[in-house]
Amino acid sequence: MVLPIAPPEFETDAAGAIVYPVDNGEPLANDTEHLEWITFLKNGLEDWFADREDVFVAADLLWYPVEGRPDISKAPDVMVVLNHPAGHRESYQQWKENGRPPNVVVEFLSKSNTAEEILDKLDFYSAMGCDEFFVYDYRRGKFHAYLRDRGAGLRARARSVDGTWDSPLLGVTFGLDASEQLWVRRPDGKLMETQRQIWKRAEAEAKRAEVEAQRAEAEAAKAARLAAKLREMGIDPDAL
Numbered sequence: 001m002v003l004p005i006a007p008p009e010f011e012t013d014a015a016g017a018i019v020y021p022v023d024n025g026e027p028l029a030n031d032t033e034h035l036e037w038i039t040f041l042k043n044g045l046e047d048w049f050a051d052r053e054d055v056f057v058a059a060d061l062l063w064y065p066v067e068g069r070p071d072i073s074k075a076p077d078v079m080v081v082l083n084h085p086a087g088h089r090e091s092y093q094q095w096k097e098n099g100r101p102p103n104v105v106v107e108f109l110s111k112s113n114t115a116e117e118i119l120d121k122l123d124f125y126s127a128m129g130c131d132e133f134f135v136y137d138y139r140r141g142k143f144h145a146y147l148r149d150r151g152a153g154l155r156a157r158a159r160s161v162d163g164t165w166d167s168p169l170l171g172v173t174f175g176l177d178a179s180e181q182l183w184v185r186r187p188d189g190k191l192m193e194t195q196r197q198i199w200k201r202a203e204a205e206a207k208r209a210e211v212e213a214q215r216a217e218a219e220a221a222k223a224a225r226l227a228a229k230l231r232e233m234g235i236d237p238d239a240l
Helices: 032-048 115-127 195-232
Strands: 055-058 078-082 104-109 132-137 142-149 153-157 173-176 182-185
Touching: 032 055, 032 078, 032 104, 032 182, 104 115, 115 132, 115 142, 115 153, 142 173
Parallel strands: 104 132
Antiparallel strands: 055 078, 078 104, 132 142, 142 153, 173 182
């Protein structure tokens, strides 16, 4: 990848340091479904890696790979840096991150994305050192995987014999259901859930717990009435 020629001057702050914007002027998502897919995967990965402080997961965060070049950046829908400190950042300035590029990037295609744009991102992510790049076109139900071929950059990988794609670094499996909707299986075998699915499951579990508590309360009341009746008859229920 040939880096674009730098403009003659960049914006600087009061101390004369180059400014790296935290906002590229583009929306987080291009439609509501786009946002749902981004949050689904980001939240799912954060949940899976919740007990690790050495995995950084971000969504729509500006990544600057080259110091002194704020004109060179991308904001992947989701990106993951493994074996690297978690935490908050206004942007990902690679030279301040021990030179670490994202290991994994994922893009969800919306109506506004063009084939040329995705090819540009593939070229960019490959040149800048990403190891895995996944693309899901939720409007057409198409999924594409690109893994690094040492010495040759990111290269397309066909699906496995079972129709899925694995992420060797994340340990997750991607697949499409009968409706060509994306699903993601965690390393423990469980499927990642949307926030709506999590809330519905929690609500169902709460209702089951409430019904069980009411049943236990009714059984206790029944037992108390029986014990009282036995005492009226001169029978000690505890002796039975």
